[in-house]
Amino acid sequence: MPANNGRELTLAQAVREALAEEMRRDSRVFILGEDIAEAGHPFKVLTGLVEEFGAERVLDTPISEAGFTGVAVGAAMTGLRPVVDIMFGDFVTLIMDQMVNQAAKVHYMSGGKWRVPMVLRTTLGATRRSAAQHSQSLHAWFCHIPGLKVVLPSTPYDAKGLLKTAIRDENPVAFFEDKMMYRLKGPVPEEEYTIPLGAADIKREGTDITIVATSSMVQVALGAAKLLEEAAISAEVIDPRTLWPLDEKTLINSARKTSRVIVMDEGYGRYGVAAEIASVISEGAFFDLEAPVKRLGAMHVPIPFSPPLEDATVPTEQSVFEAARAMCG
Amino acid sequence: MAVSVVMPALEMAQETGKLLAWLKKEGDSVKKGEPLVEIETDKVTVEVEAPADGILAALKAWEGAEIPVGQTIAWIVAPGEQPPAESPSAAPAARAMTEQSVRPASVASAAGVAGPAEPSARVSPKAKRVAKELGVDLSRVRGTGPDGTITSEDVEAAAKSQAPAEAAEPAALSSVARLMAQRTTESWTTTPHFFLVREIDATPLLVAREHHGAGMNVKLTHTDLLVALVARVVAKHPKLNASWTGHAIHFHSDVNISLAAAVKDGVVGVVIPQANTATLADIAGQRSELSERARAGRLRPPDVTGGTFTISNLGMYQVDAFSAIITPPQAAVLAVGAITDRIVAVRGQPAVRPMMTLTLSSDHRVVDGAQAAVFLKDLADALGEPGKWLV
Known part of the structure; x- marks a missing residue:
């Protein structure tokens, strides 16, 4: 930067x-x-x-x-x-x-x-x-x-x-x-800069679990990482930034380092972006994983108008925190 | 109709078996009775035979793995048939079938001895890889991950805790040696042993050997005579032919004499079934075959299964007397010393007689001192007049 x-x-x-x-x-x-x-x-x-x-x-x-x-x-x-x-x-x-x-x-x-x-x-x-x-x-x-x-x-x-x-x-x-x-x-600096497509960004470094998060989910992941830190779990948060081209190498390297991965995306969980990234990681880092890669996405329902129901359809800091803690045993 | 191939229970207190090698590949067609897989159990290496004709499918265990007894390791299916999903009730049923009734309700694990992992324990892909790299036996690792999953941290911890032992003894223990260590620790720390010692004049035994040995195809040994006489006396003392089940005494209907036999890395108990009714020739023939197979490392499951009373004879090593450790779940073991000429008092006069010392170890939860003493007295009487018992 x-x-x-x-x-x-x-x-x-x-x-x-x-x-x-x-x-x-x-x-x-x-x-x-x-x-x-x-x-x-x-x-x-x-x-x-x-x-x-x-x-x-x-x-x-x-x-x-x-x-x-x-x-x-x-x-x-x-x-x-x-x-x-x-x-x-x-x-x-x-x-x-x-x-x-x-x-x-x-x-x-x-x-x-x-x-x-x-x-x-x-x-x-x-x-x-x-x-x-x-x-x-x-x-x-x-x-x-x-x-x-x-x-x-x-x-x-x-x-x-x-x-x-x-x-x-x-x-x-x-x-x-x-x-x-x-x-x-x-x-945001005053001076001119560009960011190449296909380069993921490590938003937070960690050693125990990788949370791959896109767009709206990055801030949620960073909030969860703070909660996890209090539970003595060091979470790494990675934002692929571009889904195609996808920086598979950075994702796989992080998975190999931490051995546990959650993938978050606000699209529907089924057949979604999180599923694709989870597959990429499973294929690239299988023998370095301690647990199945976990997907977190929007619930498979039309987004409700009722505020409490709407809030329940997307991952939250608390739900990510709990998923991560369960994976770390 | 798919038929499951399970890890057999070949020993009474066996928890796991090690899969040494598949003799057939997945997809091979096999005939019932054909050797399918080689397994190292408790004390023997055995070939497990195909339970049915068909195609070998769904191999669930890899070579070198420790598998809990009763667990399905493969299926035999008809051509084109899919192996069925695992039925959770298969394991206990298989166990009961192969064990008959000799297994006590539970055998407590000795403190300090890490038991095998739960059969359901999952292993993470990373843990599997790390275990392979570090040479850690996963069946000895306890999982601390979610739902008891074994993680690479668990494997690394296990590797670290193994390290000092490995430094002292670089070669990995064979399963015979490992199980001998585990079983004797378990017995010695959980079974209240007591010992009765009795000297016997072996003259009648030597005479009986001459008498009965003549004209036999197999060389008759003192051990054979002891097996026959001990079995016949044990049959009259049910408490010496019993097992402690944890809350009750279980009496065995058959008298199966287990003979301690030295093998490469330890000791195994080869079994002469129903020795109380077997003829001397039968016993000698079986004993000779069993020793042969034990030496060659080719013992089969029935050879080491179902013993109810053990005789351990170190006479051939000129040991005068010794105390033996009981083999669970049996209740007693008779330790036999060498027959040596000693000066003893005979009718008030010193005389030289071939003497032999018997030491009986008994489980005090099953049998008390007086009962064991009466058994030993009856045994001494039988050894004094073998002819009466061997008609």
Whole structure:
């Protein structure tokens, strides 16, 4: 991390700064989506961008996700670098054909003649009392498709550095932000930096158990690690940061060091990101494991609107703490 | 119909058996009675035979593993058949079948001796690898992980605690030596032994040997005569042919004489069943065959199973007298010394006679001093007039 003079930004500010810097740097970069110009996005992530870059580069669209995502694919193929804003991650259901059958395939099917250098920015995460259609974490769907890259930042620093890299990437990148973390503050240096895709980050070093956590779950894992420390269990917390490409080596090395692994992801536990990472670790570190790799994900139910029920569907510091303690015997 | 292959119980107090080698591979077709797997148990190396015709499937134990008695180690299935899921009741049933009725309800483990791990204990993949690297026998490791899982820390701790013993004795103990150590410790620390000593004039025994030995195919030994006479006297003293079960005395219907026989790394008890009704020729024939097999290390399960009373004879080593440790769950052992000429008083005059010292060790929970003394007196009488008992 470059030197930081104590400057702190929220995750929303870090995302906005990344977009602004890339738009200044490259006139081909533009944003399109719903309520992003004057409204500055419902989560106020994009406030001020339309004033600096104008309505042509911060493009308000009708409620027509499939349509404007298709526009972005075409724009990317013909030389621009669009950043599509899908307000809630739940709405990706509407754009899957553009992403899966078009964006992910065009480079391959054109024999490398066309490229789709676009970024799809959207959200994930529950516990905002937004009910079943505005609370899901569907990033696993994109991880399943060859041709798409998938990025899940967990800190303002990572969000900025990874988004800049995603915009410069020649391939379609799905970039998921946890809507509950937009106001999370963290150090972000003034000076220019980027973070490569495919490099996990060890958020906390430990020796007894590895907690692999993505996006919203990183802070939960760090909280659990503190609780575990009081129980004399030293937890290492690793954030893969990008699910594809995946930094398998860092994950496996940590598993080999600690011999016990919990994988947390806010997507559904079944057939999910945690399952894939657990498999990677089991295959790579089996003979160094003391216990089966444990998955923790969202409960296999529609996210309830009732706050107590909603809170029960996602892993908490306490549930991670208990799972880790049970594994350490 | 799938048939399970289980780790057999070949000894009364056996807890585990070591799988030495599979003689067939998974997927091989086998015939009932064909040797399937080689197992080192308590005191013998045996070949376990296929219990049925079929395909060998689902091998559940690897070579070198210590397996609890009664545990399924493989299945024999019909072509195309899947081996069934494990039935939890299989183990006790198998145990009962192979042990008949001689096993006491429980044999307490001696303090300080690490027993084998629970059959259900899980071993983590890392622990398995580390055990292999450090040469730690997992059946001796106690798991401290969740649900008793053996972790690599447990294996490393076990390796550390083994280290001093290994320094003194670099070679790993064979299972005969290890079990001898475990069993004698268990007996000596939990069985209240007492000892009665009696000198016997062996003249009639020597005469009987001449008399009965003539014309026999096998060389008749003093031991053979002792087996026959002791068995016949024991039959009249049920308490010397019994076991302490922890809360009661269990009387055995058959008199099976166990003869202590030296083998490479220790001692085994080879068994002459129903010796009280067997003829001298039978006994001599069996004893000779058993010693042969013991020397060759090819004893079979029935050879060492079901003894109810032990005779240990060190006479051939010119030992005058000694006290033996009882083999659980038996209640007594007779230690026989050498026959040597001694000056003894005969009708008020010194005379030279071939004398022999018998020392009877008894379990005081089963038999008391007076009862043991009466047995020893009856035995002395029988040795005084062998002909009367050997008709």
